[in-house]
Amino acid sequence: MATPKTLQKDVEEPRAAVPAKPDDRATASLDATRRRRQRRERLVFWGLIGPNAALIIAFIYVPLFSNVYYSTLDWSLGSSAARFVGFDNYTRLFTSSGGLEMWRVTLIFTVATVAGSMIIGLLLALALNRRLPGRTLFRTGVFAPYVLSGVGIGMVWNFIFDPQIGVLAYVIRGFGGTSPQWYLDKDLALVMVIIVYVWKNLGYCAVVYLAGLQSIPRDLIEAATIDRAGPVRRFFSVVLPLLSPTVFFLFITTILSSMQAFDLLNTMTPTGNGTNTIVFEIYLQTFGPYQRAGYGAAISVVLFVVLFAITALQMRFVERKVHYA
């Protein structure tokens, strides 16, 4: 698309306008030019970034603060009666049996899914790190579940885990056992969603590890081989230390995403039977059957604080590597 070279409104001021007479006039004119240019730059800047900044302020910053206000209320969504209760919602969050149960479930779910996807992902990445024909195809296949709808994936696994007619039950029967009641037993429900979550996120870890592994210089590994270090020794003394920034990055990002898991949990266990992690609990309390919007808001304030702290930790450590500013 060729643009006609016609009116250019923001052409630089011609230099020739300056040096006719005494010095002070010249500098005054230069100053005026500079001021004009600065004003124009400011205008351009806000014209470009303004809409985005306004949206971010309106839908992220402002609500972040109003949420703190909501968290001090005893209030249910849609009702006109709201009572100020101070820190009661926060107290409940750390003392009531429901609140403590939520923390327990969140902790188990997060630790299990982070450990599961990071360990299995590493093993997979080590296998994929060889120059095998078809490696790209494998990588694509392993990563695919990560980009798919949690609702869709949840429905698929609901069917697979069905204790009567699911494929898993069929396989278990084949070995002479009976399928456990995955959906009725609280602990098993948690185990089930952990398995599916790891399945979905495994590929992400594998692919990030792979990027890390490929940045390790080959001659270092060859040197270790010449020094007669076996594969296990090579892994722990050479590969793992060099891979540690990747491990740290994955550790943080998988904690963040595990703590925010929702789609899958809501689809597989709609009422949150034993699977009420922190984000799921926010939804159930505020918009679900419990109708305690103030309490839900308090949980989300705490969630923000926790996630913010984790991310800040990451930024602090990788600052020198990533160059944010």
Next chain:
Amino acid sequence: MTVTSVRTGHGLRQALGWRNVLDTILVGYLPILIALFIIVVPLAWMIASSFKPASEIVTLTPAFLPQEPTLANYEAVADRVPLGRITINSIIVTFVGSAIKVVLAIASAYALVFVKIRFKNLIFIGILVALMVPPEAVLLPNYNLVSQLGGRNTLWGIILPGLGTAFGTFLLRQQFKTLPKELLEAAELDHAGHMKRLWQIVVPVSAPAIATVALVTIVNEWNNFMWPLIITDTPDSMTLPVGLNLLHSIESGTGVYGFYMAGAVLVIIPILIVFASLQRYIVAGLTQGAVK
């Protein structure tokens, strides 16, 4: 757990030796094939089951392939939720939302990198912090605001709160900073204004990074669930994931898995196709920030 490649350091003769071939199969291909099997089987099972009649779903001895393939499950889904409507809703939300976000991200990132103004790093920090706010922490106030504006059960109500883009801005800013300074200085000397520099120089040379941001945004918009779930409650205004969630909650019992699978196919397959064809860009965007 061998890390060395087959071809490193050894002669071709050794590379073709039986030990090495066996090693490649056992340590290389076997774990990958097992992993792939575990990944692919559930998805293949979903597709196959979506074509099975109820009698083949409710059985103690399931077969992989449908014996009498049928489209009945898809028809049943269309009977229970307005399938055409919610598909169109999803497409509109995904494309309108992504298009606006990408334009906003390009404009913001350009301003942050190439417009000379004081305190712009402060604004960048503001965007970085916004990136760290989980959407769940602003759910309730946004619900109140959008409800008051009359956005419940509307497409704009679904799209609007997510439009501000910290992720896209961040990613494109990092990319724009790597562009050679001379490129833009030359344009400035030619009296090219900011708009011209933005659309005729920065955007064309950054096309791959912009494609990455666009694709990641499309994937996320298509799969977005929590916000549309909250802001819609009439089937006609829902997106695909929310409509299928509705299907899931109105029907229960073992006979309905056929519908579920048909529904899952509808929400999973489009993005799977997009991913398979453009995976390089999507992976690059989603793993952004990992070691380079």
